[in-house]
Amino acid sequence: IYRDITPQKEAEEQLAYTMKELENIKYALDESASVMILDANGTITYINDMYIRYSEYQKEDLLGKYYRDAGLRHDLSELRETIKSGKVWRGELEMWTKHNQLYWVSNTIVPLKDIDGNITYYVSIHNDITEQKALENKLHFEATHDSLTGLPNRAMLLKELNKVIEKGQRKSDEFFALLFLDCDNFKQINDEYGHHIGDEFLKAYTKRLKSCVRKGDRIYRLGGDEFIIILNVTNGREIEQIARRIHVSLQQSWNVRGYCLRTTTTIGVSIYPEDGESAALLLKNADDALYKGKREGKNNYILYQT
Structure with a gap:
């Protein structure tokens, strides 16, 4: 008895290809930006190694904590309002390391939705722009x-x-x-x-x-x-x-x-x-x-x- 399993094999190959592609994307993202994932309540569920390097926090310091506990010390009401509506938020943020050193990030927060359109996670991607901000401040000071x-x-x-x-x-x-x-x-x-x-x-x-x-x-x-x-x-x-x-x-x-x-x-x-x-x-x-x-x-x- 023969059974044609070509569609199954093709699906398995496609799944393996997709998983490899996602793994490559994750690797590229982890090597180029600080990444944090939060659940729908704003609780931190994932932090990559680059975030740890920049923030000087350890993973155990932040996992299970709220986003505001990750080095932010200013009003996040506009940010929260944007992402809770399902929109992507982009902006610049002042961040503080665990040892109270200031650094600047360009931040993008993307809401992820399930099949029914409900927000399940938020992916927060930080890129360090501290040197850029220092140069901007220097040029502004020199101009004024x-x-x-x-x-x-x-x-x-x-x-x-x-x-x-x-x-x-x-x-x-x-x-x-x-x-x-x-x-x-x-x-x-x-x-x-x-x-x-x-x-x-x-x-x-x-x-x-x-x-x-x-x-x-x-x-x-x-x-x-x-x-x-x-x-x-x-x-x-x-x-x-x-x-x-x-x-x-x-x-x-x-x-x-x-x-x-x-x-x-x-x-x-x-x-x-x-x-x-x-x-x-x-x-x-x-x-x-x-x-x-x-x-x-x-x-x-x-x-x-x-």
Whole structure:
């Protein structure tokens, strides 16, 4: 008695081929990404070796735990809402190793469904992008900060000043001052001692400025010897007190690379909202007050007057 088993053999061969193909895919995935599998409740059921290498956790630390216990420390509500609806979630996440070292991942979470369309598992795939994020942050910092002093630059000033103004437009009692500073004899320092001493002086100038302001105040360098300070204040008396303190501090002598330097600073002040409700107008009026101070003999601080 003969029985044709060709279809069965073909099915077995196809199954073996499929299993090998899946094994190859799993191998490729395990060698290129951190993989975690969670059940429908968010409980971790599988972690590959690469995840262990990056996270510094052991498998026993995480198996049976929830996804949020795997090094995530921020709100996951949007992520959960997306995957519970059966959609794929993609995004970047801050992750923390077992020993509290920060790293960044590009994360894709894919819901897997059974034949009836019910979600049974989630596959979470992480790719380490820590170096990429570090480079992005470095480039962003260089684009928005002065390379010599490390202070925010003009681009950052305009961005943040507009934010403060928007906040003021929403709150009728918002009040702040803009201080425009110019070192009166910086050119003389450069001419007499050289630009390398001039650069060191600007670094020392920045350090002293930081010691004069409070935590919520912001200092910017526009270029050369021009600086801007945004003061969070509540009244005109407070503005004068801080401006006077800065003015007095900047008159003290400077020891730069063995040279004893003496210089003064002129400061122009504009106040939001009475001296302007736009960044351009506040800067213009502070600049006008500054040059009025220059005309009146320098080494002073002047509040803008119409």
